[in-house]
Amino acid sequence: MTAADTPSTIDLAVIGGDGIGPEVTAEGLKVLDAVLGDDIAVRTTEYQLGAARWHATGEVLTDADLEAIRSHDAILLGAVGDPSVPSGVLERGLLLRLRFALDHYVNLRPSHLYPGVATPLDRAQISDEVDFVVVREGTEGPYVGNGGAIRVGTPAEVANEVSVNTAFGVERVVRDAFARAQARPRKKLTLVHKHNVLVHAGHLWRRTVDKVAQDFPEVSVDYAHVDAVMIYLVNDPARFDVLVTDNLFGDIVTDLAAAITGGIGLAASGNINPDRTAPSMFEPVHGSAPDIAGTGKADPTAAVLSVALLLEHLGLDDPAQRIAQAVAADLDERSADAAALSRSTAEIGDALAARLS
Amino acid sequence: MTAADTPSTIDLAVIGGDGIGPEVTAEGLKVLDAVLGDDIAVRTTEYQLGAARWHATGEVLTDADLEAIRSHDAILLGAVGDPSVPSGVLERGLLLRLRFALDHYVNLRPSHLYPGVATPLDRAQISDEVDFVVVREGTEGPYVGNGGAIRVGTPAEVANEVSVNTAFGVERVVRDAFARAQARPRKKLTLVHKHNVLVHAGHLWRRTVDKVAQDFPEVSVDYAHVDAVMIYLVNDPARFDVLVTDNLFGDIVTDLAAAITGGIGLAASGNINPDRTAPSMFEPVHGSAPDIAGTGKADPTAAVLSVALLLEHLGLDDPAQRIAQAVAADLDERSADAAALSRSTAEIGDALAARLS
Numbered sequence: 001m002t003a004a005d006t007p008s009t010i011d012l013a014v015i016g017g018d019g020i021g022p023e024v025t026a027e028g029l030k031v032l033d034a035v036l037g038d039d040i041a042v043r044t045t046e047y048q049l050g051a052a053r054w055h056a057t058g059e060v061l062t063d064a065d066l067e068a069i070r071s072h073d074a075i076l077l078g079a080v081g082d083p084s085v086p087s088g089v090l091e092r093g094l095l096l097r098l099r100f101a102l103d104h105y106v107n108l109r110p111s112h113l114y115p116g117v118a119t120p121l122d123r124a125q126i127s128d129e130v131d132f133v134v135v136r137e138g139t140e141g142p143y144v145g146n147g148g149a150i151r152v153g154t155p156a157e158v159a160n161e162v163s164v165n166t167a168f169g170v171e172r173v174v175r176d177a178f179a180r181a182q183a184r185p186r187k188k189l190t191l192v193h194k195h196n197v198l199v200h201a202g203h204l205w206r207r208t209v210d211k212v213a214q215d216f217p218e219v220s221v222d223y224a225h226v227d228a229v230m231i232y233l234v235n236d237p238a239r240f241d242v243l244v245t246d247n248l249f250g251d252i253v254t255d256l257a258a259a260i261t262g263g264i265g266l267a268a269s270g271n272i273n274p275d276r277t278a279p280s281m282f283e284p285v286h287g288s289a290p291d292i293a294g295t296g297k298a299d300p301t302a303a304v305l306s307v308a309l310l311l312e313h314l315g316l317d318d319p320a321q322r323i324a325q326a327v328a329a330d331l332d333e334r335s336a337d338a339a340a341l342s343r344s345t346a347e348i349g350d351a352l353a354a355r356l357s
Numbered sequence: 358m359t360a361a362d363t364p365s366t367i368d369l370a371v372i373g374g375d376g377i378g379p380e381v382t383a384e385g386l387k388v389l390d391a392v393l394g395d396d397i398a399v400r401t402t403e404y405q406l407g408a409a410r411w412h413a414t415g416e417v418l419t420d421a422d423l424e425a426i427r428s429h430d431a432i433l434l435g436a437v438g439d440p441s442v443p444s445g446v447l448e449r450g451l452l453l454r455l456r457f458a459l460d461h462y463v464n465l466r467p468s469h470l471y472p473g474v475a476t477p478l479d480r481a482q483i484s485d486e487v488d489f490v491v492v493r494e495g496t497e498g499p500y501v502g503n504g505g506a507i508r509v510g511t512p513a514e515v516a517n518e519v520s521v522n523t524a525f526g527v528e529r530v531v532r533d534a535f536a537r538a539q540a541r542p543r544k545k546l547t548l549v550h551k552h553n554v555l556v557h558a559g560h561l562w563r564r565t566v567d568k569v570a571q572d573f574p575e576v577s578v579d580y581a582h583v584d585a586v587m588i589y590l591v592n593d594p595a596r597f598d599v600l601v602t603d604n605l606f607g608d609i610v611t612d613l614a615a616a617i618t619g620g621i622g623l624a625a626s627g628n629i630n631p632d633r634t635a636p637s638m639f640e641p642v643h644g645s646a647p648d649i650a651g652t653g654k655a656d657p658t659a660a661v662l663s664v665a666l667l668l669e670h671l672g673l674d675d676p677a678q679r680i681a682q683a684v685a686a687d688l689d690e691r692s693a694d695a696a697a698l699s700r701s702t703a704e705i706g707d708a709l710a711a712r713l714s
């Protein structure tokens with residue numbers, strides 16, 4: 001990245017969404033302002049989307065919203081989902097619609113076990129060097145919405161869900177994952193699937209990995225069934241470097257990955273369109289947590305680390321790394337100091353911003 | 358169960374299968390003989406199925422095999438799968454064919470964290486009372502083999518996998534899970550799915566749980582997305598009592614459940630036909646582990662506990678409980694004594710048999 005490429009303004013769409021979503025995105029923006037200082041201006045446009053909008057208007061995401069969102073450099077999203085809205089309406093109509101419409105085919109979910117951070121694992125049994133990234137496919141698989149049901153509500157009901165996997169869709173995400181593995185010190189890629197049962201999709205994924213591997217001779221490749229990954233993640237998470245997998249397996253694996261590396265309060269993600277034909281979207285892995293909304297208990301760290309991924313995507317590696325360092329220092333402080341451990345959402349954001357100003 | 362129901366002979370089909378499979382079933386049978394003593398005779402018929410048979414004959418499971426297997430009271434299976442056989446051939450042609458043909462719609466997978474047993478979790482952070490059972494649907498979902506692919510090997514390939522869920526199939530397994538919850542002290546049932554994305558299948562599962570719940574007013578019911586279950590299982594596994602879920606989610610969740618409760622060396626399972634229209638099949642959750650086959654390193658405890666589930670299914674609760682107690686005592690001994698910790702497959706079987714004779 002040369003200086004010429006550095007943007008002078010970042011034009012962000014902000015979708016706070018539901019529950020704790022707006023609370024954590026506010027802290028993410030606070031930290032973004034702090035890290036950029038006067039060098040780069042941040043312009044934000046808030047989009048009121050989620051449960052409140054749906055209750056008020058019946059709309060989830062209109063075509064006009066989508067076109068407006070498309071015009072920004074990137075999107076910062078908080079969380080989507082509320083128990084007052086029927087299951088699936090916001091998740092599919094808003095979150096998944098954005099991922100699909102903006103062609104976010106790389107759903108990037110890094111996991112790093114910071115020293116001192118609480119993990120449910122027995123630290124004595126695992127290596128300290130847990131640092132891997134899941135490249136989750138974002139636009140195919142069982143998430144395509146190609147299911148359907150007949151005779152609903154009768155004893156003869158049949159409800160199907162179809163996982164769609166294309167050579168086009170699998171190859172582009174596998175290629176992205178290889179490039180990421182190539183750029184990391186360990187240069188290792190693990191395909192995660194269940195090809196002994198899901199033979200058609202599984203064999204497409206395998207063949208694609210074998211083919212793309214030829215273009216990345218330095219990357220070592222292995223394979224693990226998704227069920228075996230469950231075991232590896234709790235017994236030996238340090239074995240992983242880059243994992244590539246489908247949309248549903250990626251969803252499941254990354255929640256476990258988050259849980260063992262400090263919890264979903266720390267897990268960031270990027271919904272990335274590597275071709276840059278539309279803005280990418282950055283969001284914490286956690287949900288809207290309506291039970292703690294408004295209490296100040298939400299940890300904004302995942303949103304802050306999502307901002308770091310956003311900066312990285314825009315080519316701003318230096319401020320991205322400074323955020324990651326500030327978070328590491330803050331987590332150190334929090335693990336050493338009981339008072340710091342009980343800080344509120346805004347206090348965590350303030351502490352991070354203070355480190356960066 | 359009255360004395361009149363007690364069988365005088367148990368007629369077992371034994372499918373050792375691949376890798377460590379035959380080694381662990383041998384110990385299972387040793388323990389079975391020991392616990393039954395002279396009270397009940399065990400007649401076993403070995404079926405040579407798996408990789409060796411496939412290499413020799415090209416056959417996986419013939420119709421004649423299947424009919425012969427059907428005639429037994431129950432099946433004890435070791436493990437299926439070998440790297441020398443193309444992925445899916447044995448898994449789908451043998452293991453899944455048996456589960457489907459014999460209508461094993463309840464795949465029962467109990468998890469119990471024995472005191473002193475090694476777990477990757479930090480014991481200080483979790484309750485000691487981890488004791489739950491996953492009721493995994495065994496004859497539907499993404500396991501039905503209704504996928505397919507077009508233009509295979511070309512850049513225009515599309516590979517689909519279809520998850521089929523029927524009111525008939527979902528209701529019978531949900532009903533079984535409720536009956537199991539009802540019979541347990543805590544009487545709690547958790548539906549595990551992903552109904553915010555897989556809306557058709559997910560809503561069928563939810564509606565079915567709501568409906569069947571009316572027949573089990575004492576059972577308390579809740580719901581968790583499969584990704585959230587990942588987090589719960591490592592942070593607070595004691596929250597679960599009975600979980601009911603589909604075939605694929607059940608596969609994934611039970612490997613994590615096994616990993617946190619002592620590893621797959623201890624995880625038993627029953628593929629149960631509750632209507633008793635065909636024999637049920639009992640097998641360790643672990644695979645064939647070809648890397649340790651023949652070394653005597655395999656822990657036969659999962660196969661032994663599968664024998665206990667087999668006895669329970671045949672109404673022989675007393676010997677089933679005695680096996681469970683012997684295993685608990687043996688695990689205690691193993692955790693206290695380094696020499697006992699390094700016992701071989703046969704030595705573990707001998708030690709358990711000795712406790713029961």
Ligand SMILES: CC(C)[C@H](C(=O)O)[C@@H](O)C(=O)O
Nearest residue numbers: 081091095251285553554584
């Ligand atoms: C809310 C839900 C649709 C979403 C998903 O399944 O992708 C979430 O779990 C996630 O991981 O981002």
Ligand SMILES: CC(C)[C@H](C(=O)O)[C@@H](O)C(=O)O
Nearest residue numbers: 196197227438448452608642
């Ligand atoms: C071997 C495989 C087909 C099987 C499954 O997926 O059911 C195994 O993982 C299991 O859990 O019994």
